[in-house]
Amino acid sequence: MKSFDIKTKIVFGEHALDRLTQLGRTRVFIVADPFVVTGGLIRQITDRLNVAGADYTVFDDVIPDPPVEKVIAGVSALVAYRPELMIAVGGGSAIDLAKAVRKFATQMDTKLSLRFIAIPTTSGTGSEVTSFAVISDPENDRKYPLCADDMLPEEAILDEELVKSVPATITADTGMDVMTHAIEAYVSVNNNEFSGALAEKSVEICGQFLLRSYASCEDSHARRKMHIASCLAGLAFNSASLGLTHGMAHQLGAKFHIPHGRANAILLPTIIQYNSNINKGSRSRKEYDPCVRKYCNVARILGVSNLNEITTVHALVAYLRFMNSEMGIPANIRDLGSVSAADYFAEINDMAKAALADACTATNPRTPTFDDVVELYKKIW
Numbered sequence: 001m002k003s004f005d006i007k008t009k010i011v012f013g014e015h016a017l018d019r020l021t022q023l024g025r026t027r028v029f030i031v032a033d034p035f036v037v038t039g040g041l042i043r044q045i046t047d048r049l050n051v052a053g054a055d056y057t058v059f060d061d062v063i064p065d066p067p068v069e070k071v072i073a074g075v076s077a078l079v080a081y082r083p084e085l086m087i088a089v090g091g092g093s094a095i096d097l098a099k100a101v102r103k104f105a106t107q108m109d110t111k112l113s114l115r116f117i118a119i120p121t122t123s124g125t126g127s128e129v130t131s132f133a134v135i136s137d138p139e140n141d142r143k144y145p146l147c148a149d150d151m152l153p154e155e156a157i158l159d160e161e162l163v164k165s166v167p168a169t170i171t172a173d174t175g176m177d178v179m180t181h182a183i184e185a186y187v188s189v190n191n192n193e194f195s196g197a198l199a200e201k202s203v204e205i206c207g208q209f210l211l212r213s214y215a216s217c218e219d220s221h222a223r224r225k226m227h228i229a230s231c232l233a234g235l236a237f238n239s240a241s242l243g244l245t246h247g248m249a250h251q252l253g254a255k256f257h258i259p260h261g262r263a264n265a266i267l268l269p270t271i272i273q274y275n276s277n278i279n280k281g282s283r284s285r286k287e288y289d290p291c292v293r294k295y296c297n298v299a300r301i302l303g304v305s306n307l308n309e310i311t312t313v314h315a316l317v318a319y320l321r322f323m324n325s326e327m328g329i330p331a332n333i334r335d336l337g338s339v340s341a342a343d344y345f346a347e348i349n350d351m352a353k354a355a356l357a358d359a360c361t362a363t364n365p366r367t368p369t370f371d372d373v374v375e376l377y378k379k380i381w
């Protein structure tokens, strides 16, 4: 038996943030990316809470790839304030931190009951509609994708005004995270018709609008579309889960602090080649692995469908590499320039072990061995 649930109410379109004026007199704990506070975006939230007559406090001790230590700080601030509502405003890091804070605070203090509204300021993780939160353990160089239904926000507000300030590099990284979510969910062993429909639409929007969104922060139409694509991909992978690209990317983030979307962008073409299992013997095979048909659908949606399955998968891989290069994303880890060969190769075995244990890897369409993952890490150097 399977089920498909969408618990999160999604408010979107022009003036979506005005939803906050309807909240009434309530007590709000806001978890905000520090950028939201220093850049003044926070007023977009607090001005509307003032109209609603709400009381609020702002917790902005958030850093990218939030570590356990920040969760503990958030829990004690939240328990001291005793809110009725939590609002997270920021990228995936702020939203994930808020999810973990709410989960642990309500477990510790069972009298606390609080609703949760997530307001993303990047178009990438889809965290506003997922039951995942990725928390880092810097002491052990690990990132853990936690997954629990009670981490799902009750509401998500998608307002493109908040993503206009995202610089080009972050637009590129987070946009390729969206593309990776959509494609991994689409070929996941847990995919279903509902997740597939959401993933297809997300791929279509990425194909039409990601490069436009990267090219200009003034292109609000493209930015609005990518904000929706990110949410659609989140809904897709919340149902179908992800795959080896994410399983391996988490380790690159934990060990070398490579931004999440950038690690995915570098890995994705190589993992598609690996999953498709297309090699010199493929031409004589009558049937390909089932994910090949799915990758061909993705290629068709992106407009790079080709002569046959083999050339179409090659075209898809080449197209994703083209998108990366158009947006200045390096083709491999070496070209990032931030990781030495000695450090990288010293960590490969450990990263491969952790990638195999990562929850995302379990739904990859091809089951990798330890040696496969080691080779894949070498390949992307």
Ligand SMILES: NC(=O)c1ccc[n+]([C@@H]2O[C@H](COP(=O)([O-])OP(=O)(O)OC[C@H]3O[C@@H](n4cnc5c(N)ncnc54)[C@H](O)[C@@H]3O)[C@@H](O)[C@H]2O)c1
Residues within 6 Å of the ligand: 033, 034, 035, 063, 064, 065, 066, 090, 091, 092, 093, 094, 096, 121, 122, 124, 125, 126, 127, 130, 131, 132, 133, 134, 162, 163, 164, 165, 166, 167, 170, 174, 177, 260, 261
């Ligand atoms: N929960 C999930 O389902 C899920 C899915 C994928 C990834 N993740 C996790 O989410 C995190 C990545 O999130 P992210 O990619 O959104 O990046 P992020 O939240 O780490 O933010 C990246 C940078 O962008 C800045 N920023 C955010 N909004 C901005 C804006 N509007 N204008 C200018 N700068 C802005 C931030 O200050 C930060 O420096 C990682 O830890 C990743 O593992 C979670």
Ligand SMILES: [Zn+2]
Residues within 6 Å of the ligand: 125, 177, 180, 181, 246, 260, 264
């Ligand atoms: Zn991701």
